[in-house]
Amino acid sequence: MEWIRGWACVFHEFLFQRFMSSHLPNPLSLPPLSHLTCIVTGSTSGIGRETARQLAEAGAHVVMAVRNTKAAHDLIQQWQRDWSAKGLPLNIEAMELDLLSLDSVVNFSIAWNARLAPLHVLINNAGIFAMGEEQKFSKDGYEQHMQVNHLAPALLSLLLLPSLNRASPSRIINVNSVMHYVGFVDPDDMNVVSGRRKFTSLVGYSGSKLAQVMFSNVLFKRLPLESRISVVCLSPGIVLTNVARDLPRSVQVQYALIPYFIFSPQEGCRSSLFSATDAQIPEHCEKLKTGDKPICTFISQDCKHTKPSEEAQNVETANRVWEKTVELIGLPLDALERLLQGQELAEAGAHVVMAVRNMKAANELIQQWRTKWSASVGTMYDDFVLQSNGIWIAMLSAYCH
Structure with a gap:
């Protein structure tokens, strides 16, 4: 029954996302953000690219955490040229980060923490959905969807906690997906290799997104209230470049034939920008933290507060996902507190x-x-x-x- 409800949510978002978000301006209006430093992963294309650009144009110091730094620098030069007519340069830079390598996550974190700079917003945007491909593993030995969509962002979030704590109030923003509604996570088989489940790219993707929400719920619960670090998961909606860039070419063509239903990257980044800048987010998170079953807030594609799936709120499984995640990324169970x-x-x-x-x-x-x-x-x-x-x-x- 939960699986049926999950797919109903997916199709509902696909069919009605444009109607539900019709009240939102495009692009989303942002306040002046010169007081913020924001790290955006996977920001050379799609939602991440639009998120980084719009944050920078609003005055934020933006760090593009990307695998292809050359592409990032080319974008920065282009944006600087486009913006130069307005008289103020953009405060934006690029740093190398490859989420398929946990060593790269570590090196990025060391380099950033060495600056002793405050980090106000971490946007874990980068993701992968290799639809139709055979099961692949990173050099760290983890299934690629689970590593890129969950394990690496989890490690990055934990290692950057000192910088986030220094900037308090601050935010960890996880670009998730409505597909977590149809996901399943076995904490003892996060690589999906036991044979109990047949691996498909959909299983890998939806499971990794569910794991991210569960981990985020526990992270939010374990962060002390006085840290004032908000944890937010969000759905960008169904966006061509968010999901379909890894689809077979024939499927991409069909995907592009239904533009009315599909968000552009500029539309898809609105929930990310809202989560990063809305002044009411910290207050809302504080109310959730004092609730009976603390869960992090989930922002829908129409920039409204909602809740994740029922399975994502399973406290027992979420705690096991937390423990297994911390083990897989090589940290002790009390890493957050330390x-x-x-x-x-x-x-x-x-x-x-x-x-x-x-x-x-x-x-x-x-x-x-x-x-x-x-x-x-x-x-x-x-x-x-x-x-x-x-x-x-x-x-x-x-x-x-």
Whole structure:
């Protein structure tokens, strides 16, 4: 029955999204955002591209976190030329981030945290839907949909918590999908390799989106109220470049024949921009946090507060997804608490010890931080706390600043 209701929600959004969002301007009107720093992943095409451009044009400092930095720099130059006639340059830059590599996520986080800069909005926009393709795995060993759509954004969100906490109030925005309504997640088989379920790209995509909502619910619940970090998931609607760019060419052609129902990227990014800038989001999240069953807010394609699927609100499964996710990305179960505590200790002037294997890298980071901050940071060698994939080292580096 839940599966039937899920598909009903999918088809309802497809058929009526344009009608339901008819009250929204296109493009969405934004207030001046010169006080915000925003990271947008996957921002060289589609929804992410429009999101980054419009945030920058509203005055925000925008970081395009992308795999193809050349394409990003080309876009930045184009936007700067287009905007130069108005007299003010855009405050926008590009940094390399490949979500198919957890090492890349770690390196990005270290580089960003070394700046000791506040991060007001993290928009986990990048995603993949390789429809019709055979099952593929990243070099980290994880099914590609699960890694790009869930595991890598989860790791990025956790490792950037010190920067988000510094900017409080701040927001973690996850560009999700109505397809999470038809998803299923087995925390013991997130790679879908046990044989209990037959893998299809739809199974991979919808399951990864459901996992992201579940993880976001637990993250929202575990973040202390005083951190003032809002967690938001959203549906952009059915957008050609959001889903169909990875479809077979013949399907893309059919997809493009129904333009009335399909959002353009400019229309699809409205829920992202709303989630990142609406002044009522923090208050709404605070009310949800004090509820009986804390769940993060879910913003629909028409920029209204709604709830995720019933399955996404399954507390027992969500907690298991949280635990398995943290395990797969190489962090301890109390990573969130340690990250927030470490950031607070360092900013309070405490002596913070970095337990690392790579002393040279740690000392280089310390030298960078000492030029910007007054905290006293020392190093020691302690191989016991290290994970084999090295991510725990990076997490220590990220929070001990």
